[in-house]
Amino acid sequence: MESTINLPPLHELLDSVRVVSIPTRTRFRGVSVREAAIFDAPNGASEFSPFLEYETAEASSWLAAAIEYGWGTLPAMRRERIQINATVPAISAEQVPAILTRFEGCTTAKVKVAERGQSLADDIARVRAVREAMGDGALIRIDANGGWNTEQAISGLQALAPFELDYAEQPCMSVEDLIVVRERLSGLVRIAADESVRKADDPLAVARSGAADLLIVKAQPLGGLHRALNIIDAAGLPVVVSSALDTSVGIGMGLHLAAALPEGVLAGACGLGTVALLEGDVAAEPLLARHGSIDARRAILDPKKLEHYEAAPGRTKWWHERISACHRVLAEECPG
Structure with missing residues (x-):
């Protein structure tokens, strides 16, 4: 395509x-x-x-x-609405409930960890606060943005395992380190790759090497909808579509990508609710989660x-x- x-x-x-x-x-x-x-x-x-x-x-x-x-x-869209996950920045545990209120109806949360200047104890407290606020039925994912080395990732994910993580996104930066972490933690937590796909000269290296269980894909850094769909098809792994703190305009692009995926490829709620983390927006009707999802549509400028x-x-x-x-x-x- x-x-x-x-x-x-x-x-x-x-x-x-x-x-x-x-x-x-x-x-x-x-x-x-x-x-x-x-x-x-x-x-x-x-x-x-x-x-x-x-x-x-x-x-x-x-x-x-x-x-x-x-x-x-x-590309043609195959679905009209996209389920959305809440995104929790590397904030204090006390701030978590207020952040989650911005993601109305979401039952999945992605929590940032491995922030520079913070500790594993900070990460555990933040994830615990999300679990307590959302309940046992919620899915919790963590995203380290490649901030750990292999030993930090293994010990960190073992410490966070009691919270029953859906997956860990980019615990380490390199493909080689992802392979080590995935092998050492097999059966404990799934590994998702983001930066190792969108910032790589070869975005398919992760899939070929068995370094991840699923991919996080973003339309803008991958060069657009068609190129992203081609990479997804060639990789043969489940995907979650995410964003890069876009305005509603960029979120609309991500929603189109998620809506265009073939059946059976989308691996749950997408990280396309981040307009809620901005003080404002450029759209007449900002693309924000309602009842846990967003209509797959293009934003109209205000x-x-x-x-x-x-x-x-x-x-x-x-x-x-x-x-x-x-x-x-x-x-x-x-x-x-």
Whole structure:
């Protein structure tokens, strides 16, 4: 399955873009303000929002995704609503109940662990607070974002095992370390791979090596919906679709990906509820979980919100230069 997009001229992208800067409700992976470039494209709103530290080569995949979603032919959707998990940042245990109230009706939670400057005791307290708040019937996942080495991952997951984890996402960064952890903890907890797929030169290495039980996939970093679907098909593993602290526009792209998956591939609730972690949004009707799910649809822009969260001129110039650099990379890859 291939995308039918053509690369729009650079001036068309720059003429259609608005850069926004939205504070987060709580610090999330070091981010307290989320910046994003929002296109008013022929298909409707589209988003380009690689994190600020990403270099041009990596960020260009995010621009390819934005162009496909805004200008390209998209895969058909197979379902109308997507189940959503709550996302719990690396906050104190006391803050957990307030965070969970933002994810109305969700019965699955993904909890961040292995935060720099925190301890395993902090992680255990946070996961315990989630279990107590959501009850025994809830599914709890943890996400270390590759923050542990193998021994830390093994001891950490053994300590968290009494909370009956659904899976552990990216406990270590390298594929080789994931293999070790998965073999040592076989039967105790499933291992999911995220960064080892979306930040890898070979996104299928995880599946070929048996390093994970399932994949976490994100539409923007993988280069768009068609490329993500191709990777999922080739990997042959169950998947959960997630986001990267997107606005509702980027969440709409993720919802489309989840809705386009073949039957039997989607492995539970998706991490597409993170608009709840932002202080604001750009959509007329933000894509937030209701009764534990979100309609699979594209966000409609609200001009007043775009104006309210418009980035400072210097930041807009920075994003224009970033789009231009990524556009050059894409033009070299598809000169026709």
